[in-house]
Amino acid sequence: MSALRFALVGHSAPADTLAPSVVLRLRIEASGRVEALVLSAQVRIEPRQRGYSSREAEALLGMFGTPDRFAETQRSLLWARVDRNVAGFSGSTEVDLALPCSYDTEVASSATYLGALEGGEVPLLALFSGTAFCRGPEGRLEVLPVPWEHEARYRLPVAAWREAMDRSFPGCTWLRLSHDTYRALARFKAEQALPTWEHVMGALLDRASQGERV
DSSP: OOOEEEEEEEEEOOSSOSSOEEEEEEEEEEEEEEEEEEEEEEEEEOGGGSOOOHHHHHHTHHHHOSGGGHHHHOOOEEEEEEEEEEEEEEEEEEEEEEEEOOOOOSSSOHHHHHHHOOSSEEEEEEEEEEEEEEEOTTSOEEEEEEOTTOEEEEEEEHHHHHHHHHHHSTTOOOOOOOHHHHHHHHHHHHHTTOSSHHHHHHHHHHHHHTTOOO
16 A cells, blocks of 8 residues: 655635635555545544633633643543545645634534634644545555544644634624524513613623622
């Protein structure tokens, strides 16, 4: 089998996508001819590989607890699983890995983590597996697995993620609510004659800080 090597060599935040995404550029090198490659990439965030400002640590309190516990609570976070069919090549080739971006903050997710960061870089680890179709010594086609030990690291600027999100949701964060909760909020909005949902949340926070019942 041709020896394979993987490296993440760049990124972009394309504007022509239906949903926000960050694209990683992947370079694949082979010692021989690869007829085709069915590739699966698991892209994970490695929170321990960077530092955090006091504001970032406060925003991550719900995920990791207080900073003195980060060493034990920070675990690798799955961002995305990406499958790619790679055309045949000799020597090297490059393909894109599109990572979807969202504001799904229901659980301790990559979106929750990324939304808490104010700057710097996001440490990424990509783990690869799949199937390679190569020519054997006698010219016969061989179908061989790509072992999981193949990996690549990359430090993605937080600004790239924020650029992708701001293009679709400028200056906003989205929350998913049940129908009952939405109807209750809509009733409160009407009763208080509040013009926007921003005003609704502000009024509720003010009441909560003053210990009032809503």
